[in-house]
Amino acid sequence: MRIAQISPLYEAVPPRLYGGTERVVAHLCDALVELGHEVTLFASGEARTKARLAPVRDQAIRLDPSPLKSDLAAHLSQLAEVRGRAHDFDVLHFHTDMIHFPFFQDMAGRTVTTLHGRLDMMDLPEVYRRWPQFPLVSISNDQRKPLPFANWAATVHHGLDEGLYRFSPQARGYLAFLGRISPEKRPDRAIAIATRLGRPLRIAAKVDAADRVYFDEKIEPLLHNPLVEYIGEIGDAGKSEFLGGAEALLFPIDWPEPFGLVMIEAMACGTPVIAYDCGSVREVVEDGLTGFIVRDGEEAVAAAARVHTLDRAAIRRRFEERFSGHAMARRYLDLYARLRRPADAEPHAELA
Amino acid sequence: MRIAQISPLYEAVPPRLYGGTERVVAHLCDALVELGHEVTLFASGEARTKARLAPVRDQAIRLDPSPLKSDLAAHLSQLAEVRGRAHDFDVLHFHTDMIHFPFFQDMAGRTVTTLHGRLDMMDLPEVYRRWPQFPLVSISNDQRKPLPFANWAATVHHGLDEGLYRFSPQARGYLAFLGRISPEKRPDRAIAIATRLGRPLRIAAKVDAADRVYFDEKIEPLLHNPLVEYIGEIGDAGKSEFLGGAEALLFPIDWPEPFGLVMIEAMACGTPVIAYDCGSVREVVEDGLTGFIVRDGEEAVAAAARVHTLDRAAIRRRFEERFSGHAMARRYLDLYARLRRPADAEPHAELA
Numbered sequence: 047m048r049i050a051q052i053s054p055l056y057e058a059v060p061p062r063l064y065g066g067t068e069r070v071v072a073h074l075c076d077a078l079v080e081l082g083h084e085v086t087l088f089a090s091g092e093a094r095t096k097a098r099l100a101p102v103r104d105q106a107i108r109l110d111p112s113p114l115k116s117d118l119a120a121h122l123s124q125l126a127e128v129r130g131r132a133h134d135f136d137v138l139h140f141h142t143d144m145i146h147f148p149f150f151q152d153m154a155g156r157t158v159t160t161l162h163g164r165l166d167m168m169d170l171p172e173v174y175r176r177w178p179q180f181p182l183v184s185i186s187n188d189q190r191k192p193l194p195f196a197n198w199a200a201t202v203h204h205g206l207d208e209g210l211y212r213f214s215p216q217a218r219g220y221l222a223f224l225g226r227i228s229p230e231k232r233p234d235r236a237i238a239i240a241t242r243l244g245r246p247l248r249i250a251a252k253v254d255a256a257d258r259v260y261f262d263e264k265i266e267p268l269l270h271n272p273l274v275e276y277i278g279e280i281g282d283a284g285k286s287e288f289l290g291g292a293e294a295l296l297f298p299i300d301w302p303e304p305f306g307l308v309m310i311e312a313m314a315c316g317t318p319v320i321a322y323d324c325g326s327v328r329e330v331v332e333d334g335l336t337g338f339i340v341r342d343g344e345e346a347v348a349a350a351a352r353v354h355t356l357d358r359a360a361i362r363r364r365f366e367e368r369f370s371g372h373a374m375a376r377r378y379l380d381l382y383a384r385l386r387r388p389a390d391a392e393p394h395a396e397l398a
Numbered sequence: 399m400r401i402a403q404i405s406p407l408y409e410a411v412p413p414r415l416y417g418g419t420e421r422v423v424a425h426l427c428d429a430l431v432e433l434g435h436e437v438t439l440f441a442s443g444e445a446r447t448k449a450r451l452a453p454v455r456d457q458a459i460r461l462d463p464s465p466l467k468s469d470l471a472a473h474l475s476q477l478a479e480v481r482g483r484a485h486d487f488d489v490l491h492f493h494t495d496m497i498h499f500p501f502f503q504d505m506a507g508r509t510v511t512t513l514h515g516r517l518d519m520m521d522l523p524e525v526y527r528r529w530p531q532f533p534l535v536s537i538s539n540d541q542r543k544p545l546p547f548a549n550w551a552a553t554v555h556h557g558l559d560e561g562l563y564r565f566s567p568q569a570r571g572y573l574a575f576l577g578r579i580s581p582e583k584r585p586d587r588a589i590a591i592a593t594r595l596g597r598p599l600r601i602a603a604k605v606d607a608a609d610r611v612y613f614d615e616k617i618e619p620l621l622h623n624p625l626v627e628y629i630g631e632i633g634d635a636g637k638s639e640f641l642g643g644a645e646a647l648l649f650p651i652d653w654p655e656p657f658g659l660v661m662i663e664a665m666a667c668g669t670p671v672i673a674y675d676c677g678s679v680r681e682v683v684e685d686g687l688t689g690f691i692v693r694d695g696e697e698a699v700a701a702a703a704r705v706h707t708l709d710r711a712a713i714r715r716r717f718e719e720r721f722s723g724h725a726m727a728r729r730y731l732d733l734y735a736r737l738r739r740p741a742d743a744e745p746h747a748e749l750a
Contacts, residue, residue: 103521110520112520114516114518114519114520115519115520115521116519116520116521116522116525117521118470118495118496118497119496119519119521119522119524119525120520120521122496122497122499122500122525122528123521123524123525123528125500126500126528126529143470144470144471144474145470145474147474148474148477148478148500148501149500164466166466167466167467167468167471168462168464168466168467168468168472169455169467169468169469169471169472169475170468170471172471172475173468173471173474173475176474176475176478177478
C-alpha cells in the first residue's frame with residue numbers, strides 16, 4: 047500500500063528527548079516499511095526513518111533556535127505540500143489534530159486521523175461535529191469519552207520498536223518516575239510513595255516552561271529528600287538503563303491520560319508499572335500481570351511492596367504481543383484496508 | 399455593499415483592555431455601518447458593534463476562564479461558519495492571519511486579508527508564496543519589507559472612532575508610556591528619558607505572562623524611581639484622561655512595529671508623540687507637526703524639551719484627517735470596490 051504519514055513539526059521524528067506523537071509516528075513508519083509497504087513521511091528534515099522522507103521544514107520547530115517562527119504557517123505549508131501529492135497515495139494518515147480538515151474534505155474517505163491528545167477541551171466538539179466525514183483513531187477507548195458522537199473508526203494503542211529497549215531480567219533496587227514535571231503527572235505522589243516505603247526513587251523528567259513555577263514551588267523543595275535522585279531529561283539511549291533497573295515505574299497520574307507511552311517503555315524493559323486508575327491505564331496495564339492499578343497512596347504503597355512477585359519476562363512478553371511497533375502497524379493496516387474496500391467498490395468519497 | 403468582517407477570537411471586539419486587532423475591527427465595523435453598508439461581524443459573543451453580529455464563540459478565548467481550550471478549533475469552527483454563508487456577502491474581510499487560506503481558495507478574489515502582526519518570521523514566506531491569490535493589506539508600508547513578493551493590494555493605516563478619545567487642550571505636566579511591558583516596547587528607555595529630563599513619567603501597561611521575567615528583572619527595579627508612577631493596565635475610558643494629560647507620549651520602540659495604535663490614540667487627545675524611528679513610525683508621526691521622530695536617547699530628551707512648541711489642536715486635526723474610523727473605512731471601501739470591479743465584469747474567481 048502507498049501510505050503517507052503526516053507528522054506534527056514540533057519535535058524531530060523520532061524526538062531526541064521527550065515527545066510522544068513524533069515518537070509514535072517514527073515507530074509506525076518503520077514498522078509499516080518492515081511489513082512491506084511504501085511509506086512517505088512528511089516531517090521536518092532531521093527525521094531518521096525507514097520511510098521515504100518528504101522534508102517540509104529544515105528543523106523541527108522546538109529545536110529551531112530562531113526566535114520568530116510560526117507553527118501555524120509551518121503546518122499550513124506542510125499540508126499544502128501533502129495536498130499537492132495526495133493522489134500518489136492510497137491512504138493519508140494524519141497526526142496533526144484537526145488542522146488538515148479544511149484541506150482534505152473532498153477526500154476524507156481515504157484519510158485516517160489519529161488524535162494524540164486529551165479531548166476534554168472546549169471548542170473541540172464543534173469541530174468534530176462540523177467535519178464528521180473524517181475517520182478518527184483514538185489511542186485508548188477512554189480518550190473518546192468527551193466526544194462520543196465523533197466518527198471513531200478504531201482504537202489503536204501505541205506501539206514501539208521491539209529493539210529499542212533492552213529487556214532487563216533484574217532490577218537494581220529503586221523506583222522510577224519518568225515524564226514531564228507537571229501537576230497532571232503528580233511527581234509529588236511518586237515522592238510520597240517512595241518516602242512511605244523508605245525506598246530510593248529516581249526521577250528522570252523534563253520541565254516545560256509552562257511548568258516552571260510548579261517545579262520551583264512544589265517539586266524542587268521535595269528533591270532534598272535523601273531518597274530522591276533527580277537526573278533531568280533523558281533520551282531513548284538512557285531509558286533502557288533507567289527503566290530496566292527499576293523495581294517498578296510509578297505512574298501516579300491525575301488526569302485523563304490519552305495513552306501514556308512511558309508505561310509500555312517500562313514494560314519493554316520488563317519493568318512493572320504501578321499506575322493510578324485514570325484515563326487509558328486499565329487498557330494498558332494488566333493488573334497482577336504487567337503491574338498494579340491503584341486508587342490511592344495506600345494501595346500504591348501496598349503494590350510497590352509486592353511488585354517483586356511479578357514475572358519480568360512475562361511483562362516483556364506482553365509488551366511484544368500487545369505494544370510492539372509491528373502490532374500497532376498491523377492494526378493500522380487493518381483499518382486502512384477497511385477504508386479502502388468501499389472506495390474500491392465505488393468511488394463515493396463525496397458521500398462522506 | 400454586503401461585507402463580512404472576520405475577527406480573531408482572542409479578545410472581545412472591542413477589547414476591554416489591551417488588544418490591537420479586535421479594536422481596529424470594532425472601529426472598522428462601526429464606521430462601515432455609519433457609511434451605509436451592511437456589515438456582518440463574525441466574532442465572539444460579547445462584541446459591542448453597530449454591525450450585525452454572527453457570534454461564533456460565547457466568550458473571547460482570553461476572557462474565557464476554562465483551563466482547556468483550543469484556539470485552533472475555535473477559529474476553524476468560525477471559518478466553517480463563514481464559509482457556509484460566504485455567498486451572502488460581496489466581500490469577505492479577514493483579520494485572521496493566514497488560517498483561512500485553505501478554506502477560501504476558490505473565492506480568494508473577493509476576499510481581503512489585513513495582516514496585523516509583524517511579518518519577519520520564519521515559515522511565513524512559504525505560506526504567502528503558496529497562496530498568492532489572496533489580496534493582502536498591510537497596516538504600514540514598512541510592515542511589508544520581509545515579504546516584498548506577496549500579493550499586496552493596499553496599505554490601510556488604522557483608524558479609530560473620532561468620539562472615543564476626548565481632545566485635551568492642556569497637558570498636566572507629565573510624560574506617558576502606554577503599552578505592553580516588553581523588550582520591544584522599551585519602557586526602560588522611557589524611564590531613562592524622563593529621568594534625564596527630571597520630569598514625571600506615568601506608565602500604564604500590561605504585563606503578559608511571556609514578559610513576566612522581563613518585568614520582574616529589568617523593569618520592576620526601575621519603578622522605585624520617585625519620578626515614575628506605574629498604574630497598571632487601563633481601558634478606553636481611562637485612556638482619554640491618561641493620554642490627554644500627558645505633555646507627550648514616549649514611544650521608544652526597538653522592533654519593527656507594524657502600526658502602533660497608541661500613537662494615534664495620543665494624537666486623538668491632542669498629545670504629541672516622541673517616537674524612535676522604527677517600523678511604521680515615519681508613516682504615522684509627522685515630524686515637527688504631530689510629534690518628533692528620534693534616533694536615540696539624546697534626541698528624545700531634546701525632543702521632549704521642546705514638545706510644548708507643538709500645537710495640540712493641530713495634532714487632533716491631523717488625527718481626524720488621517721486616522722479616524724471613517725478615514726480607514728473609506729480606504730477599505732476603495733479597495734473593496736477595486737476588487738469587485740473585475741468580478742462584476744466577468745466571473746473569474748476561479749482564475750485567482
